[in-house]
Structures are given as structure tokens and as C-alpha cells.
Amino acid sequence: MCETPGNPASQRVLLEIKNLQLDFLQDGRPVRALDGISLSVEAGETLCLVGESGSGKSVTGLSVARLLPSPPAVYAGGEILVEGRDTLRMSQDQLREVRGGVVGYIFQEPAASLNPVYRVGTQIKEALKLHRPQEAVDREVIRLLSLVGIPAPETRARSYPHELSGGMQQRVMIAIALASRPKLLIADEPTTALDVTIQAQILELLLSLKKQFGMAILLITHNLGIVSEIADRAAVMYAGQIVETGPARDVLAHPLHPYTRALLESMPRLGVGSERLKAIRGSVPQLGAFPGGCRFHPRCDDARASCATDPVALLGTGAGRATRCPFSQ
Amino acid sequence: MNPAPLLQVTNLSVDFPVGRAILGAARSWLRAVNEVSFELQASETLGLVGESGCGKTSLGRAIVRLVEPAGGRICFEGADITQARGLELRSLRRNFQIIFQDPYGSLDPRLTIEDIIGEALDIHRLASSSSDRRSQVAALLQDVGLDETHLARFPHEFSGGQRQRIGIARALAVRPKLIVCDEPVSALDVSVQAQVVNLLRDLQRDRGISYLFIAHDLAVVEHISERIMVMYLGRIVETGSASEVCGQPGHPYTQALLSAVPVIDAQSKRKRIVLQGDVPSAVQPPGGCPFHPRCPVAEARCRVERPILRELKPRHWVACHLA
Numbered sequence: 001m002c003e004t005p006g007n008p009a010s011q012r013v014l015l016e017i018k019n020l021q022l023d024f025l026q027d028g029r030p031v032r033a034l035d036g037i038s039l040s041v042e043a044g045e046t047l048c049l050v051g052e053s054g055s056g057k058s059v060t061g062l063s064v065a066r067l068l069p070s071p072p073a074v075y076a077g078g079e080i081l082v083e084g085r086d087t088l089r090m091s092q093d094q095l096r097e098v099r100g101g102v103v104g105y106i107f108q109e110p111a112a113s114l115n116p117v118y119r120v121g122t123q124i125k126e127a128l129k130l131h132r133p134q135e136a137v138d139r140e141v142i143r144l145l146s147l148v149g150i151p152a153p154e155t156r157a158r159s160y161p162h163e164l165s166g167g168m169q170q171r172v173m174i175a176i177a178l179a180s181r182p183k184l185l186i187a188d189e190p191t192t193a194l195d196v197t198i199q200a201q202i203l204e205l206l207l208s209l210k211k212q213f214g215m216a217i218l219l220i221t222h223n224l225g226i227v228s229e230i231a232d233r234a235a236v237m238y239a240g241q242i243v244e245t246g247p248a249r250d251v252l253a254h255p256l257h258p259y260t261r262a263l264l265e266s267m268p269r270l271g272v273g274s275e276r277l278k279a280i281r282g283s284v285p286q287l288g289a290f291p292g293g294c295r296f297h298p299r300c301d302d303a304r305a306s307c308a309t310d311p312v313a314l315l316g317t318g319a320g321r322a323t324r325c326p327f328s329q
Numbered sequence: 330m331n332p333a334p335l336l337q338v339t340n341l342s343v344d345f346p347v348g349r350a351i352l353g354a355a356r357s358w359l360r361a362v363n364e365v366s367f368e369l370q371a372s373e374t375l376g377l378v379g380e381s382g383c384g385k386t387s388l389g390r391a392i393v394r395l396v397e398p399a400g401g402r403i404c405f406e407g408a409d410i411t412q413a414r415g416l417e418l419r420s421l422r423r424n425f426q427i428i429f430q431d432p433y434g435s436l437d438p439r440l441t442i443e444d445i446i447g448e449a450l451d452i453h454r455l456a457s458s459s460s461d462r463r464s465q466v467a468a469l470l471q472d473v474g475l476d477e478t479h480l481a482r483f484p485h486e487f488s489g490g491q492r493q494r495i496g497i498a499r500a501l502a503v504r505p506k507l508i509v510c511d512e513p514v515s516a517l518d519v520s521v522q523a524q525v526v527n528l529l530r531d532l533q534r535d536r537g538i539s540y541l542f543i544a545h546d547l548a549v550v551e552h553i554s555e556r557i558m559v560m561y562l563g564r565i566v567e568t569g570s571a572s573e574v575c576g577q578p579g580h581p582y583t584q585a586l587l588s589a590v591p592v593i594d595a596q597s598k599r600k601r602i603v604l605q606g607d608v609p610s611a612v613q614p615p616g617g618c619p620f621h622p623r624c625p626v627a628e629a630r631c632r633v634e635r636p637i638l639r640e641l642k643p644r645h646w647v648a649c650h651l652a
Contacts, residue, residue: 052518052519052520053489053518151606165607165608167607168607195380195381195545195608196380196545196547196586196589196590197380197585197586197589197603197604198380198607199589199591200588200589200591200601200603200604201603201604203591204603222518222519223519223591224519224593225590225591225592225593226591227593228591228592228593228594229591229592252593262520263519263520264593266519266520266522266523267519267522267523267548267593268523268526268548268549268551268552268553269548269592269593269594270547270548270551270575270587270590270592271551271575271576272552273552273572274551274552274553274571276527276530277523277526277527277552278523279520279521279523279524279526279527280520280521280523280524281524283488283489283490283491283518283520283521284488284518284520284521286488299520
């Protein structure tokens with residue numbers, strides 16, 4: 001991508017994905033889901049992967065610790081370097097050290113990730129036993145619960161998941177992820193199932209944990225507002241490719257790629273009134289039916305004849321930015 | 330004076346049983362909608378916002394008589410429809426339709442698009458022959474941005490946005506005067522949301538339909554609505570024009586809700602109000618003002634005395650002692 005080799009900051013790179021190609025087997029035939037994904041996350045940094053359904057943002061996040069079952073997923077090329085070691089070449093034992101140890105995950109539906117028949121304290125203790133066995137004690141469980149802002153942690157440790165609200169369940173998931181002191185937290189739409197007031201609480205918690213522990217966050221979202229609130233850098237995905245990347249503020253204020261620009265223009269904004277929205281025509285392309293040439297060309301207002309045929313590369317434009325459109329201003 | 334409203338709702342309440350004893354009697358009741366009153370004019374859009382569990386969906390469903398109200402009155406074009414039953418209710422239903430959030434769950438996967446939309450025409454005997462039915466369905470598809478090549482297809486062949494268009498075409502088939510839109514765009518991709526919002530506005534302009542637009546996304550609601558009602562624990566806590574409610578919110582809950590919406594404009598550094606705690610249970614709602622346990626400015630009397638809606642400015646009502 002646009003990181004220059006030999007950059008002193010590159011020693012602090014926690015995660016580096018290089019030209020990742022990933023297929024899904026559909027009826028025995030490989031269908032490309034990720035096409036040449038390259039990105040990096042430095043220690044203490046928040047990178048937002050933004051995209052709509054089917055863009056490949058969740059698949060990218062899951063592949064970091066190889067959480068996708070294979071088959072149907074087939075890693076067809078590239079590298080995923082976690083602290084310099086390629087997870088695509090790791091044994092199951094080595095992967096287990098990365099999962100939880102270096103990389104922690106939280107997901108959209110906390111209720112689906114928690115075991116309904118165990119008390120939440122037990123589930124946090126289980127994570128401690130795996131990663132910090134000598135500290136797998138009630139005191140540490142309660143410390144983690146209060147760290148993520150759960151009131152009356154002594155009582156709450158004895159609750160079952162269904163006795164907690166969605167926001168509290170997500171806090172428990174974060175406590176479980178923190179149990180192993182990960183250096184990178186991958187949060188896949190962590191607030192999408194929550195109300196806005198609870199979403200604000202969880203985002204605030206993530207930011208404070210990041211400050212406290214210098215933890216890096218790879219946040220996957222479809223919400224550009226969240227990107228603006230939380231991200232240092234952003235990578236916009238469309239149809240299995242990164243189409244634009246750069247410092248979050250610049251990407252949102254001066255988008256380079258027509259897709260990013262159209263996405264920003266199509267969103268209603270508070271306090272702007274009721275002018276007609278500028279919609280993007282057509283719909284998001286489905287896996288296996290990504291258009292040739294530039295994948296956004298059938299929906300792009302600025303498309304030219306060559307866009308339908310010529311493949312386009314993600315090219316740096318300076319200042320840490322890159323776009324997959326040769327006609328970006 | 331305003332013209333007679335299309336819809337007039339007075340002190341409407343909806344209860345749900347919570348837990349059942351051995352013989353099937355309800356152990357307790359949850360009041361999902363608590364004495365809600367409002368009016369909706371012809372070709373007006375009224376937005377209804379609130380967090381999950383606030384009763385906004387129950388209110389929408391009670392109005393189209395999909396759930397039974399526990400009390401109160403619903404008047405449609407001046408006629409009380411609260412007690413309508415059987416055939417009378419069926420013929421009334423031509424006037425009000427509902428669109429749901431999940432365009433995947435609300436279309437029968439085994440019916441073609443022609444039959445899904447045609448069914449609505451059949452029920453209300455609006456098609457004189459099968460060729461008339463087909464041409465009406467084709468015209469409806471055109472109105473929502475699809476075309477007659479889609480007639481023989483099945484729901485799974487369409488994208489989420491197209492399915493929501495089919496749901497809208499089905500609602501339009503009976504030429505309703507009111508459509509309750511229950512989170513119609515929240516399951517859609519961001520790039521497709523705007524298409525459906527624009528479609529709903531065009532249909533309103535062309536046909537004079539009224540919308541009760543239920544959503545949790547305040548930006549979408551502000552965009553599409555003339556007026557907005559904010560609901561908390563079954564009650565309306567604020568109502569007024571969209572620009573007033575979003576621009577000068579009077580209720581601390583509305584203020585918090587607005588400040589919690591993540592916005593893109595980096596320069597607008599607003600003071601964020603982060604509410605503590607969750608929405609309390611509607612089974613045992615707090616006494617006094619239902620919002621007081623989470624309210625950043627609550628005083629002693631808020632814990633004991635429930636504020637009623639007061640008209641702060643013309644047509645801007647707020648239920649808060651301190652507003």
C-alpha cells in the first residue's frame with residue numbers, strides 16, 4: 001500500500017496484510033471474495049474498515065487469526081503478518097497463541113458469542129485460564145468487569161448472559177477479549193445491534209481502553225459516523241477490494257474515490273434539512289458477480305468507457321492516502 | 330384551525346402479558362404504549378423515534394390494528410375504528426398499510442412477485458380479471474422502480490433494496506391513505522437507503538399518502554418527517570416540527586439521543602451527553618418521570634412527579650419539569 005519501507009514507525013506495525021487473496025468454494029468452484037487486500041495496523045492505532053454488506057470487510061477481519069473455516073474459505077495468496085509472523089503458515093498450536101494472545105475479537109451479536117448456560121464470571125475466568133492461568137481468580141474477573149464499566153461487578157459476575165442487556169453483554173465480551181491482554185482488538189460491527197445511546201457508551205469505552213493500554217483497534221463498520229468519531233485511519237472496501245485509504249479525517253472531508261464520495265453524499269445528516277438525497281443507483285454487487293474493470297463502474301456517475309474494461313490498481317497519492325480510481329481529483 | 334386529521338389517536342395504550350401462570354392467566358402486564366395521543370394530517374409524514382423497547386413498533390402496529398389496544402381510541406377520517414371487527418376491519422384495512430423492516434421476512438418465498446402483489450388486489454377485490462390484475466401489478470412495479478420483467482420472479486432473486494420496493498408496491502396496491510413504515514430502511518445498505526427514502530417521498534408527493542415513519546436513525550427521520558415524536562418507555566416525551574425537535578430539543582432525553590448520533594462533520598465538536606445505564610424495564614417502570622434514573626439534570630421532584638406534555642412553543646410539546 002502506501003507505507004514506505006524502512007519507515008521507523010514500521011517497527012511498531014502489529015498487523016500487516018499483504019496482497020491477501022481469499023476464495024470461497026461455492027459448489028466446488030472457487031469464487032474470489034477478497035482480491036489483493038493490503039493494510040497495516042500500528043500499535044495503539046485505530047483503523048476502520050468501512051464497507052457495505054458483501055464488501056469483504058468482515059472476512060478480512062476474521063482471516064487475521066484464521067477464524068474462517070477452510071473449506072469453504074481458501075487462502076489463495078498473500079500474507080497476514082501478526083507481529084511479523086505469517087498466520088497463513090502457522091500450525092494450530094501457534095494460531096492458538098495468536099488468537100486471544102495477540103489478537104482479541106468482539107462481534108456484532110454479543111448474545112450469540114456468549115455461552116447461555118454459564119455465568120458471565122465463569123466465561124471470563126475461562127479466558128483467563130487459557131491465557132493467564134496464574135491470574136484466573138475471582139478478583140481478576142471482578143477487576144475486568146469493573147474495567148469495562150459494569151456496575152456492581154461482584155453481583156454481575158454471577159449473572160447469566162440473558163439477564164444482561166445488549167450493551168452489558170457487549171461489555172462482557174470486551175472483558176473476555178481483554179482477559180488475554182491483546183495488542184490488537186478486532187471489533188466487527190460491535191455497536192450495530194445496540195441503540196445509539198448505548199453505542200455511544202461502548203465507543204467511549206473502546207477509546208478509553210485504547211488510551212489506557214495502548215491497544216490497537218481494527219474496527220469494522222458500515223457507519224461513516226463511527227469512523228469519524230473513532231478512527232485514526234480508514235480503509236473503504238467495495239466488492240472485495242480496498243478502494244480508498246488514508247487518514248480518517250481526510251478520507252471523510254475530501255474523499256478521493258467516487259464510491260466514498262457517493263456514500264457520503266447519500267447519507268442523510270442531522271440538521272441539514274430535507275433536500276432530496278443523492279442516491280447511488282443499482283445495488284451492491286454480490287459475491288461471484290463482481291463487475292469487470294473497476295468494480296464500481298456500473299454505479300459510478302463519473303465512469304468512462306475504459307472503466308468497464310481496464311483493471312484499476314490502488315495507487316498512492318501522497319500524504320498517506322491511496323485510491324483505486326485513476327480519475328480521482 | 331387545522332383540517333380534520335386523517336388519523337386521530339387518543340390515550341392509546343397497549344399491554345402485553347409477561348409470564349403466564351399454570352392456567353394461562355397472565356402473571357403481570359407490560360405496558361408497551363402508555364396513553365399516547367397524536368394526530369396525523371393527510372399527506373403528512375410523522376416520524377416516531379426512540380430506543381428499542383420504547384414501544385414505537387407496538388404503537389405502529391396498534392394503529393393498523395395488528396395488535397389490540399388495551400385502551401384509548403383510534404379514529405380514521407373521523408370514524409372510530411378501535412372496535413372494528415371482521416369484515417368491517419378488513420375493508421378498513423384498505424386505507425392503512427404497513428411496511429416492515431425485514432424485506433426478507435415479509436415476502437412469501439414461494440410466491441412470484443406477481444402473486445405477492447396480486448394477493449393484495451385479490452383480498453380487496455380490486456382486479457376485474459387476471460389480465461387487469463397483471464397490468465395493475467406491472468404498473469405498481471413501475472411506480473416503485475422495477476419493471477414487468479420481474480413479474481414471474483421469486484423474492485430470493487432480488488437484492489434487499491429491491492425486496493423493500495416489492496414490499497412498498499404491495500402496500501400501494503390497495504391505494505392506502507396511510508402507510509406505517511416500521512424501520513423501512515434500517516436493514517438496507519447505506520448506498521441503497523437513499524433510493525428507498527427518495528422513493529417514499531416521491532410516492533407521497535404523487536399520491537398524497539401519509540406516513541407514520543418509525544425508525545431509530547434520527548438523521549433519516551429528520552430528513553423525511555415534517556413532525557417528530559420522541560418516545561421513551563411507552564410515552565411520548567417530546568413532539569414538534571422536525572427542525573424544532575432536532576434543532577432545539579427540549580427534553581433531556583431527546584438532547585442525549587441527538588448527541589449520541591455519530592456525525593461525520595469533524596468540525597462540529599459537539600458536547601456529547603453519554604447517558605448512564607440502559608433503558609429500564611417497562612414491566613416495572615420508574616416512578617415520577619420515567620427518564621429520571623438516566624437523566625443528567627434530574628431533580629428531587631422528577632423522582633416523584635411525572636411531568637405531562639406542555640406546549641413550550643406553538644406546536645412544540647415537551648414532558649419535562651425543567652424544560
